[in-house]
Amino acid sequence: MKRVLLVLCVAALLVLSFVGVAVASESYIVSTYQGASMNGPATVVNHGNWTSAPKNPNVIYIAVWTPNPYKEYIEAALVNVVKKHGLKPVVVENITAHDFKGRVVLFYGPIIGYNGGVLSKTISISGILYYSYAGDARSAVDTINNGLEFSESAISNSANRLCQVSMNRLIKLRIANQTCDVAYWWYLKARVGKLSNANPYEMIASEIASQLDQFLRGS
Template identity: 60%
Template sequence: MRRILVVLGVVILIVLSVLGVATASESYVLSEYSGAVQHGGATIVDKNYGWKSAPQNPNVVYIAVWAPEPYRDYIEKALVNVSEMHGLTAVIDLNITRHDLKGRVVLVYIPTVGREDYLISTERSVSGVLYYSYAGDAKSAVDVINNGTVWSESEIDKTAQRFCHASIVRMNELRIANQTCAVAYWWNLRAKVGKLREESPYEMIAREIASQLNQFLESD
């Protein structure tokens, strides 16, 4: 009986070791809840009624990442890389409103971050949105963020829709024809990295966010 218990104990240790190595070797990115909202295309208008185009320079994209470090640095780099892949000149500036309607605008807002450090893995998480405006409507996005926006899993979809709705209303008021706007959102976007992997969870999250910008630019 004692010998059986010893053998059983060895087997359990081997299984646990294998599982531990497997966990320490894996990495993944996933989100509890995510989605995207897009409003595309230019409004067909009569120029005789004062409609105009924006931005001043569509070959420039102004990028602001409102997120704590080190997330901000990783996300900025990833967004710049994607923008340059599409032939755009990327300009980083946290004071995004001073570039309103001057070039395309990308604003990433991350109000919530999380971290977990386990024995054999590391996990980082974020919740927030990526806003993209072809016309460069920075003001509408900043106004939405600053005016009591609700950030919760049950409300983030409605919050995301407010960004493009606010932009469309403003573009109509200013009689700007191109009203292309898009918003991606994530609730608890997590990157988990095993201790045996030489990967950064911050970089993995940044790549996931930037991949959404890439999709927006491809459909522009």
């Protein structure tokens, strides 16, 4: 009987060790809630008093509003996507100073998380990606600074509000190029096992940058 129990214990330990190795070796990325909206391209054909923006459509000004190390990885990923499309990326801190000077990309990620375990670690971020072909930086910044609602139930409407405010401003200023795209993620998490060589920050940055890639393909 003792021998049987010993064999069962050894077998159980072997199973647990195999499971542990599997968990420690895996890596994946998933989001609780996400979506995207592509508004455009919309260009007013009837000239009249309408003007064109941005001043230089070959330049994309990039601002990332989230703490490091998320920020540095997301900036790098966005820069690579912009270069991939043959455009010039310019990372800036004060994005409003470049209003209508070039296209604008702003990522706003105010909520981050970290959970370190024995076999794996998980990082997460919740945020909104805003892309304006006309380079309307002020609308997005003002909307965020004026208290943009940020929660799981509100993030979709908040993301779309950024474009709604921008469209209203562009119409008021009679600017013809009105393409504005947004994407959002609630609890976008990357889980990486201790034995995995994957970088969770790079995984999250790549997911966000892939959405910008889609925006640029459509603009």
